[in-house]
Amino acid sequence: MPVMREARPARGAFIDFEPEATSLEIRGFGLRYGDKPALNDLTLRVPRHRVTAFIGPSGCGKSTLLRALNRLHDLNEEVVQQGEIRLEGRDIHAPEVAVAELRRRVGMVFQAPNPFPMSIYDNVAFGLRLQGGLSKRRRDDIVEWALRSAALWDEVKDRLRASAWSLSGGQQQRLVIARTLAVGPEVLLLDEPASALDPISTLKVEELIRNLKASLTLVLVTHNMQQAARVSDYTAFLHNGELVEYAPTDTLFTNPRLARTENYITGRMA
Amino acid sequence: MRWRRRDTARARLPRGEGPWAWLSAGSVALSLLLLALLLGLLLSRGLGHFWPGDVALVTLEDGRQLAGRAVREEPLPDGSGRERLYRTGNRDLDGAIWDWVALAAIHEVSYPRELLVLERRRWGEFIGRLVALEPEAGPRLEGEAAWSALEARLVALEARREAIRRLREQTIRPLVRRLEREGESAEVTRALAAAEARIGALRASLGGASLVLESVSGQHSIEPLEEVVRARRPNAMSNLDKLAAWGQGVWRFLSEGQRAANTAGGVWPAIFGTVLMVMLMSLLVTPFGVLAAVYLNEVAHQGRLTRLVRIGVRNLAGVPSIVYGVFGLGVFVYGIGGHLDSWFFEASLPSPTFGTGGLLWASLTLALLTLPVVIVATEEGLARIPHRQREGALALGATRLEMLTRVVLPMAMPAMLTGVILAVARAAGEVAPLMLVGVAKLAPQVPVDGDFPFLHLERKFMHLGYHIFDAAFHGGDVQAALPLIYATALLLVLVILMLNLTAIFLRHHLRSRHGTLSSY
Ligand SMILES: Nc1ncnc2c1ncn2[C@@H]1O[C@H](COP(=O)(O)OP(=O)(O)OP(=O)(O)O)[C@@H](O)[C@H]1O
Ligand SMILES: [Mg+2]
Numbered sequence: 001m002p003v004m005r006e007a008r009p010a011r012g013a014f015i016d017f018e019p020e021a022t023s024l025e026i027r028g029f030g031l032r033y034g035d036k037p038a039l040n041d042l043t044l045r046v047p048r049h050r051v052t053a054f055i056g057p058s059g060c061g062k063s064t065l066l067r068a069l070n071r072l073h074d075l076n077e078e079v080v081q082q083g084e085i086r087l088e089g090r091d092i093h094a095p096e097v098a099v100a101e102l103r104r105r106v107g108m109v110f111q112a113p114n115p116f117p118m119s120i121y122d123n124v125a126f127g128l129r130l131q132g133g134l135s136k137r138r139r140d141d142i143v144e145w146a147l148r149s150a151a152l153w154d155e156v157k158d159r160l161r162a163s164a165w166s167l168s169g170g171q172q173q174r175l176v177i178a179r180t181l182a183v184g185p186e187v188l189l190l191d192e193p194a195s196a197l198d199p200i201s202t203l204k205v206e207e208l209i210r211n212l213k214a215s216l217t218l219v220l221v222t223h224n225m226q227q228a229a230r231v232s233d234y235t236a237f238l239h240n241g242e243l244v245e246y247a248p249t250d251t252l253f254t255n256p257r258l259a260r261t262e263n264y265i266t267g268r269m270a
Numbered sequence: 271m272r273w274r275r276r277d278t279a280r281a282r283l284p285r286g287e288g289p290w291a292w293l294s295a296g297s298v299a300l301s302l303l304l305l306a307l308l309l310g311l312l313l314s315r316g317l318g319h320f321w322p323g324d325v326a327l328v329t330l331e332d333g334r335q336l337a338g339r340a341v342r343e344e345p346l347p348d349g350s351g352r353e354r355l356y357r358t359g360n361r362d363l364d365g366a367i368w369d370w371v372a373l374a375a376i377h378e379v380s381y382p383r384e385l386l387v388l389e390r391r392r393w394g395e396f397i398g399r400l401v402a403l404e405p406e407a408g409p410r411l412e413g414e415a416a417w418s419a420l421e422a423r424l425v426a427l428e429a430r431r432e433a434i435r436r437l438r439e440q441t442i443r444p445l446v447r448r449l450e451r452e453g454e455s456a457e458v459t460r461a462l463a464a465a466e467a468r469i470g471a472l473r474a475s476l477g478g479a480s481l482v483l484e485s486v487s488g489q490h491s492i493e494p495l496e497e498v499v500r501a502r503r504p505n506a507m508s509n510l511d512k513l514a515a516w517g518q519g520v521w522r523f524l525s526e527g528q529r530a531a532n533t534a535g536g537v538w539p540a541i542f543g544t545v546l547m548v549m550l551m552s553l554l555v556t557p558f559g560v561l562a563a564v565y566l567n568e569v570a571h572q573g574r575l576t577r578l579v580r581i582g583v584r585n586l587a588g589v590p591s592i593v594y595g596v597f598g599l600g601v602f603v604y605g606i607g608g609h610l611d612s613w614f615f616e617a618s619l620p621s622p623t624f625g626t627g628g629l630l631w632a633s634l635t636l637a638l639l640t641l642p643v644v645i646v647a648t649e650e651g652l653a654r655i656p657h658r659q660r661e662g663a664l665a666l667g668a669t670r671l672e673m674l675t676r677v678v679l680p681m682a683m684p685a686m687l688t689g690v691i692l693a694v695a696r697a698a699g700e701v702a703p704l705m706l707v708g709v710a711k712l713a714p715q716v717p718v719d720g721d722f723p724f725l726h727l728e729r730k731f732m733h734l735g736y737h738i739f740d741a742a743f744h745g746g747d748v749q750a751a752l753p754l755i756y757a758t759a760l761l762l763v764l765v766i767l768m769l770n771l772t773a774i775f776l777r778h779h780l781r782s783r784h785g786t787l788s789s790y
Pocket of ligand 1: 033036038056057058059060061062063064065076
């Protein structure tokens with residue numbers, strides 16, 4: 001059960017979770033792009049099988065944080081990090097952790113849909129093929145399951161061999177979600193997954209997020225306050241690379257503790 | 271309901287403001303015009319050559335007569351009218367095959383049906399009249415009877431020549447090679463002798479028949495039938511006949527070897543050499559270029575050194591091709607080739623095997639020449655692949671190598687093909703470096719045949735571009751070779767076009783499989 005706690009009353013208001021309910025734990029995490037600080041001393045816990053939303057003005061470091069969670073920053077030689085990120089209690093930067101394995105456990109869906117130039121089937125099977133060792137039959141089953149989970153199966157079941165690029169933007173985004181689900185992640189990171197979509201596709205993706213939380217931990221970055229309110233259980237407000245307020249979504253939106261948070265969610269802060 | 275196109279009236283005018291639109295449109299139009307002119311020239315001059323045009327019988331005011339095909343007209347040097355160039359053939363009788371005639375001196379031009387054009391193995395064309403055909407035995411034939419007999423005999427003659435050629439290639443050549451390999455053996459010697467005897471018999475049956483010819487100026491000559499390749503009476507041919515003859519001419523040009531020091535005959539060995547060399551070059555340059563580009567773009571630390579290398583590569587693309595030729599000669603031919611010879615082909619030294627120009631070294635030199643093009647094009651393709659596709663692959667648990675081979679390289683394939691297209695376009699037209707590393711004026715043996723190892727990388731080869739150069743500057747009579755030069759140039763353009771279209775088709779195929787890159 002969540003425990004409200006004023007960790008550092010002077011700077012922010014935070015909620016905390018018991019360790020057994022925590023999926024991801026971020027402790028004193030900071031990140032710089034070269035000399036440019038992007039994240040500063042972040043500490044928060046992401047609850048298991050819940051939807052946690054990160055909100056904040058543009059450039060506050062939401063994407064940076066999300067990408068740190070599955071070590072996508074590893075490729076960027078400029079990036080310097082400090083602090084700790086733990087997945088199910090294990091440090092993700094520990095030497096014995098294989099990055100590829102970590103990324104399979106922590107899936108990521110990007111802002112713009114990025115299907116590969118292959119058939120719909122091959123896109124979903126991409127991660128499975130990387131792992132290898134699956135019979136074709138089993139792979140077909142997983143592909144179907146993933147597409148069903150992403151609420152796309154009915155739309156594409158007759159054209160699995162068609163190019164993924166022939167799908168609409170909303171379908172592509174759900175395809176990318178299916179592709180990520182197919183490798184069986186524990187955590188799904190979604191970076192503004194609906195920002196390029198029309199309202200109907202957006203609703204579908206939101207519905208999907210709500211359904212997925214039965215089996216997954218979800219982290220959602222969004223600029224859309226209504227969306228955060230609609231789908232998330234907890235919301236963290238970041239500003240200038242710092243965590244300002246972290247609370248159950250209802251509380252944060254109806255009764256924010258800090259004026260900064262209130263200004264942002266009511267639109268008084270750019 | 272009918273689909274209506276967008277109103278096109280507006281699209282006809284260049285969009286934009288002021289003179290710039292017109293200026294740029296004008297320069298496009300000018301470039302297109304020049305290109306069209308080039309192609310038009312090559313097409314008309316090159317293809318026109320094979321048309322059996324009418325032969326004019328020209329009677330001059332002074333009573334002299336000549337027969338020939340009009341080639342072109344020019345104003346007289348003193349400006350008192352124009353003169354016309356006739357191609358009259360008969361090098362053996364007149365010593366020249368051209369005749370300039372002032373238009374004012376012409377009394378009458380007619381086109382008698384019986385004028386005969388003979389293509390001969392020596393001396394080129396004969397233009398004049400057929401007086402008689404003298405068979406080996408029996409009475410001599412005259413007039414129309416001689417002409418029909420000549421036509422029939424030429425068909426039979428062609429069949430026998432073909433039989434001899436086949437005997438040489440399919441029986442004698444393998445036997446000789448066996449002899450070289452296995453040494454003397456009674457069986458082979460006997461087979462060889464039998465084949466030689468059969469050729470001798472065929473030769474003899476070609477016969478001692480001969481033609482009695484008369485030029486329009488009244489000179490007589492006797493031509494052995496054996497020397498005659500073709501006989502025509504163009505003025506008596508219908509347009510359909512001429513079209514058929516034209517088709518035959520074009521086909522022979524494409525399929526036969528050359529005659530008369532590259533000023534006549536076909537260019538098949540040159541076509542074959544050009545295409546083979548370009549294909550080998552593509553096979554060599556593609557893997558190296560792609561690997562280099564992948565290293566520069568995906569693996570190497572993007573520091574100052576990499577930038578320097580990149581600039582270097584780009585500048586290499588501008589080095590004149592002859593420099594590559596010199597490099598190829600020094601390093602490939604004399605360096606590597608020389609060593610290969612002393613290690614593996616000592617038996618045949620001092621005559622070189624790989625230590626002289628050849629197909630392999632030419633392909634390698636051109637591969638080196640086109641390497642920068644492929645690297646640059648591939649690198650640009652790699653750089654254009656959106657970051658999100660790469661991250662998408664990584665986020666699914668792909669290693670960097672898997673990301674490269676399964677997502678990035680397939681996506682960069684069209685760019686690589688673009689590089690290969692550019693490389694082919696550049697390589698197929700290069701002549702200068704080839705002269706140093708292996709092109710030959712005459713290499714009747716194409717580098718591919720039925721003998722092991724089938725592809726003979728050390729052989730010299732012919733090339734359309736060099737063929738043009740050679741025919742234009744080393745043939746005795748440029749005037750006579752000119753139509754063939756045009757035809758060869760046209761062919762070179764077409765061959766390059768074909769090679770490019772193949773690659774473009776491949777690229778299109780790859781692209782259309784998954785649509786174009788979506789824009790967001
Ligand atoms: N690759 C990079 N190199 C250098 N600086 C970067 C890089 N990526 C992000 N930044 C900087 O880090 C800060 C945080 O960026 P980030 O993308 O995390 O913001 P964000 O909260 O996701 O913004 P948005 O809502 O606009 O997506 C920004 O100031 C940005 O300029
Ligand atoms: Mg972002």
